[in-house]
Amino acid sequence: MTIPELYNKFIECSEISTDSRNITKYCMFFALKGDNFNGNKFAVEAIKQGANYSIIDEKEFEVNNRCILVDNVLRTLQDLANYHRKIIKIPIIAITGTNGKTTTKELLTTVLQAKFNVKSTKGNFNNHIGVPLTLLDFTSDLDYGIVEMGANHPKEIELLCKIAEPDYGLITNIGKAHIEGFGSFEGVINTKNELYIYLKNNNKVIFYNSDNEILEGLISDYKYVEKYCVADNCNVNGKVVSATPFVSVTYSVNNNVVEILTNLVGTYNLENIVAACKIGSYFNLDLTEIKDAIESYVPTNNRSQLVEKATNKIIVDAYNANATSMANAIENVVAIESKSKVLILGDMLELGSLSEHEHKNILDLVVKFGFNKVYFVGSEFYKLRNEKYNFFKNTAELSMYLSENKITNSLILLKGSRGIGLEVLLDIL
Numbered sequence: 001m002t003i004p005e006l007y008n009k010f011i012e013c014s015e016i017s018t019d020s021r022n023i024t025k026y027c028m029f030f031a032l033k034g035d036n037f038n039g040n041k042f043a044v045e046a047i048k049q050g051a052n053y054s055i056i057d058e059k060e061f062e063v064n065n066r067c068i069l070v071d072n073v074l075r076t077l078q079d080l081a082n083y084h085r086k087i088i089k090i091p092i093i094a095i096t097g098t099n100g101k102t103t104t105k106e107l108l109t110t111v112l113q114a115k116f117n118v119k120s121t122k123g124n125f126n127n128h129i130g131v132p133l134t135l136l137d138f139t140s141d142l143d144y145g146i147v148e149m150g151a152n153h154p155k156e157i158e159l160l161c162k163i164a165e166p167d168y169g170l171i172t173n174i175g176k177a178h179i180e181g182f183g184s185f186e187g188v189i190n191t192k193n194e195l196y197i198y199l200k201n202n203n204k205v206i207f208y209n210s211d212n213e214i215l216e217g218l219i220s221d222y223k224y225v226e227k228y229c230v231a232d233n234c235n236v237n238g239k240v241v242s243a244t245p246f247v248s249v250t251y252s253v254n255n256n257v258v259e260i261l262t263n264l265v266g267t268y269n270l271e272n273i274v275a276a277c278k279i280g281s282y283f284n285l286d287l288t289e290i291k292d293a294i295e296s297y298v299p300t301n302n303r304s305q306l307v308e309k310a311t312n313k314i315i316v317d318a319y320n321a322n323a324t325s326m327a328n329a330i331e332n333v334v335a336i337e338s339k340s341k342v343l344i345l346g347d348m349l350e351l352g353s354l355s356e357h358e359h360k361n362i363l364d365l366v367v368k369f370g371f372n373k374v375y376f377v378g379s380e381f382y383k384l385r386n387e388k389y390n391f392f393k394n395t396a397e398l399s400m401y402l403s404e405n406k407i408t409n410s411l412i413l414l415k416g417s418r419g420i421g422l423e424v425l426l427d428i429l
Contacts, residue, residue: 346416
């Protein structure tokens, strides 16, 4: 079956499903495969549960004309998403980067929704499966679609650009993350640059922070650029006013200034905030509209989130962690006034050969700032254990310890990679 023929069947359906446990009536089920599962085995059951069609790539499951056989289910999903993107013809804004891409995406969505009909990536659906699902959820009546793009291997951003065909693009920053998959920091840079390469090859617009030397170098002499900065060297810039702990910033366009009190914790969010403001300004939102939109945004996704308990205030930043974001989070706690400060730090995953070195750097940073109450969680930190701090092999061990040794009247930072699962500690803090 050709993609146009499959598309005619797609528009009959209510939505796309890739999980046989969550089949909805009239959906189209894509029987994806993984290392430990084969969606083909659930194709018939999906139809019994209400799916209009099941897309399969193993002939033995082609039991009727509602089980549609293709060469490769994943590639078909990607091709269908690209075809849909061409049909709806809406402007697409792509966002990638090592840190801040999800927060920037959420902020930008909130800003643009003040004036336009906008949809964006749900949660972190930002990979070779998530991006197609995001695009297939977009409709032609949208003014803009915002697509977050993540990667942990070379050529992934290139693939996502071929699928989404963005008109605008932003790299928030480039840091040391997923080194295991990229092979080196240079590999990270080259992969993020795949977004710039696509945009340049197609004469599309790039938004970028001109203070960032790496990004500045990648831009080179490309002419379709929109700059912003967090210094005074450009006409669109932002500065931190305070962090108590919510971040207050100024945003300035051609010397017209507005102060924005956000619900975000962490001065490292300045670049995310200014990026969203800059793109909002580019699309003709006035400063008041931008200010009101960002002040209305409240994080709920374990990113830069403040949770207040009986006696503790907890900064929850436990969705992801790498060397840069971990250091930024710790430095932010240093800047906040509190009589008692506690760090609960989980392993930074997927750092490959740099893992021991980067975890040691974090330990040294904690010592440098003179923190006394620190709990390290995970096998990488555990290798570096000493008598000064508390080290735990996993979150379960720390949870048991904290149940008997309560933390009270403190400002607590919860920071680690998603795989460590630090958020489960919220119930006992």
